[in-house]
Amino acid sequence: xxFAAPAAFAMxxxxxxxxxxxxxxxxxxIGAVAARQDIHNSDLPxxxxxxxxxxKGICGTLxxxxxxxxxxxxxxxxxxxxQPLPSPDSDRFxxxxxxxxxxxxxxxxxRQQIVGLQFAPDFLGRPYGRQPDVTxxxxxxxxxxxFPRRFVEKLIEETPELEHxxxxxxxxxxxxxxxxxxxxxxxxxxxxxxxxxxxxxxRFNPEESGDxxxxxxxxxxxxxxxxxxxxxxxxxxxRQITKLRQAKVIVLLENRMVEVPDLAxxxxxxxxxx
Amino acid sequence: xxFAAPAAFAMxxxxxxxxxxxxxxxxxxIGAVAARQDIHNSDLPxxxxxxxxxxKGICGTLxxxxxxxxxxxxxxxxxxxxQPLPSPDSDRFxxxxxxxxxxxxxxxxxRQQIVGLQFAPDFLGRPYGRQPDVTxxxxxxxxxxxFPRRFVEKLIEETPELEHxxxxxxxxxxxxxxxxxxxxxxxxxxxxxxxxxxxxxxRFNPEESGDxxxxxxxxxxxxxxxxxxxxxxxxxxxRQITKLRQAKVIVLLENRMVEVPDLAxxxxxxxxxx
DNA sequence: CGTCCTATTGAAATTCTTCAACACTCGTGG
DNA sequence: CCACGAGTGTTGAAGAATTTCAATAGGACG
Numbered sequence: 001x002x003f004a005a006p007a008a009f010a011m012x013x014x015x016x017x018x019x020x021x022x023x024x025x026x027x028x029x030i031g032a033v034a035a036r037q038d039i040h041n042s043d044l045p046x047x048x049x050x051x052x053x054x055x056k057g058i059c060g061t062l063x064x065x066x067x068x069x070x071x072x073x074x075x076x077x078x079x080x081x082x083q084p085l086p087s088p089d090s091d092r093f094x095x096x097x098x099x100x101x102x103x104x105x106x107x108x109x110x111r112q113q114i115v116g117l118q119f120a121p122d123f124l125g126r127p128y129g130r131q132p133d134v135t136x137x138x139x140x141x142x143x144x145x146x147f148p149r150r151f152v153e154k155l156i157e158e159t160p161e162l163e164h165x166x167x168x169x170x171x172x173x174x175x176x177x178x179x180x181x182x183x184x185x186x187x188x189x190x191x192x193x194x195x196x197x198x199x200x201x202x203r204f205n206p207e208e209s210g211d212x213x214x215x216x217x218x219x220x221x222x223x224x225x226x227x228x229x230x231x232x233x234x235x236x237x238x239r240q241i242t243k244l245r246q247a248k249v250i251v252l253l254e255n256r257m258v259e260v261p262d263l264a265x266x267x268x269x270x271x272x273x274x
Numbered sequence: 275x276x277f278a279a280p281a282a283f284a285m286x287x288x289x290x291x292x293x294x295x296x297x298x299x300x301x302x303x304i305g306a307v308a309a310r311q312d313i314h315n316s317d318l319p320x321x322x323x324x325x326x327x328x329x330k331g332i333c334g335t336l337x338x339x340x341x342x343x344x345x346x347x348x349x350x351x352x353x354x355x356x357q358p359l360p361s362p363d364s365d366r367f368x369x370x371x372x373x374x375x376x377x378x379x380x381x382x383x384x385r386q387q388i389v390g391l392q393f394a395p396d397f398l399g400r401p402y403g404r405q406p407d408v409t410x411x412x413x414x415x416x417x418x419x420x421f422p423r424r425f426v427e428k429l430i431e432e433t434p435e436l437e438h439x440x441x442x443x444x445x446x447x448x449x450x451x452x453x454x455x456x457x458x459x460x461x462x463x464x465x466x467x468x469x470x471x472x473x474x475x476x477r478f479n480p481e482e483s484g485d486x487x488x489x490x491x492x493x494x495x496x497x498x499x500x501x502x503x504x505x506x507x508x509x510x511x512x513r514q515i516t517k518l519r520q521a522k523v524i525v526l527l528e529n530r531m532v533e534v535p536d537l538a539x540x541x542x543x544x545x546x547x548x
Numbered sequence: 549c550g551t552c553c554t555a556t557t558g559a560a561a562t563t564c565t566t567c568a569a570c571a572c573t574c575g576t577g578g
Numbered sequence: 579c580c581a582c583g584a585g586t587g588t589t590g591a592a593g594a595a596t597t598t599c600a601a602t603a604g605g606a607c608g
Binding site for chain 2: 604
């Protein structure tokens, strides 16, 4: 099944703030954050009640009153793969409810690097000043809530808990970015591709990441995205995948479905130690 | 001139928490942050009064009372190049008062990647949980104030302004990390080295970074550090520096002193557009 | 003066990219 | 029903960029 984009959405060009707000449904997530667990569904804006991100995400730090005010400025959208989201310094912020979003950077001659992958319930936006030259695009089908930048910034100022949660997310992203810098700067193509699959395996099979087990998952992006993530060419990625398959480290069920029979073996390839 | 390390300091091994606290002088920075500008020097702990970081840094967000309490747990240290600092998840946090600190990551077989460079008055530490496998080392001579992790964490909890400032720093570091990811993943060796020199030129000559001017600065690290920063080998770095010199984009006065006659020309090499 | 550390340079080897051809899937329209 | 084209992925061969290995030079220091 799939969530079809609203018709009006098809008119959406490259810029987020041109989104037809009339087509949007206000919505928000409520959180199961400790301090707020005593809030009942009935206290909340109608559209937050059924929000997929209710148990996590920034909305969990907000009071019912704040949620209500926010929901008045909120719109919910579905994006198809490749559709642009507000760049992190645009005039709208957003919350990912479902799907994967890539943050990319470009050189003048068109070389591209993915500098971040974000999943639900991540917050998308760069409070306080601009983040130069970063573009956000849907990788998979993506559902988001979006809000006016100004409104969220005001909310942050009056809600230390919200800023706290955003700080946590920033720290997490920073950890991930630095992990990836080691991969980009110092690892070989085989290691990079193995690291990518290992990343996916752990992300999508968190329970069995005891390293003793197997994992099955769908590669959520096309080869070009993988290449842009790893700092390689499509061809090199393809060749390395072929080698992993020949070595029986992975089994490709379809083009996108992968089975890893032995996670420990895959992880070993992540970082050659000889 | 140089700040000699205290004698007791010479015994300091790889781990920060073994620092001889008896040899430390309590100290702290006070900030010229708006909300606190009405504070007089005389209200402050003696050692904060002469702190080099007084006009910026995290201490600027603290009340005189908080500063006083903090200063009781604070020690000041001088580190020589290559000396380790507390890794970002150790049990001590710190504030850089002077010098440059590198954050590095290692693969099992010893390949190294610098994932962050920090300057005064940056805060060193990773509140809330661990940052796996990151090491911090002095690049130049470094002066720091250090504090017990627990104490700072408590301070953060009770001071939203402090958390705000740390959030700002995290966002800045994230921007820088992502900028660098583009360089690591998608730029050629000549571009990488040019980007490195451009970074230094802008950092150390911020006034004249109007791109019309010249810049003179000292490369604050050795070739091995540059290589680890750029994801290259020492030899490649050396060769690219030679080429920049031959092309008269830079003039090497000594091994470490660099003059850039035309910043715009250097910047152009940062990202080939043909 | 010898040693250690840092930096440079050259030549060979390797890795990755580039260029080019081909295969597969899916939807459209004849 | 099949042909066509666009989008995606794979594979091969040649070329380019970077690393590796090895040799040398300069400076600091005892």
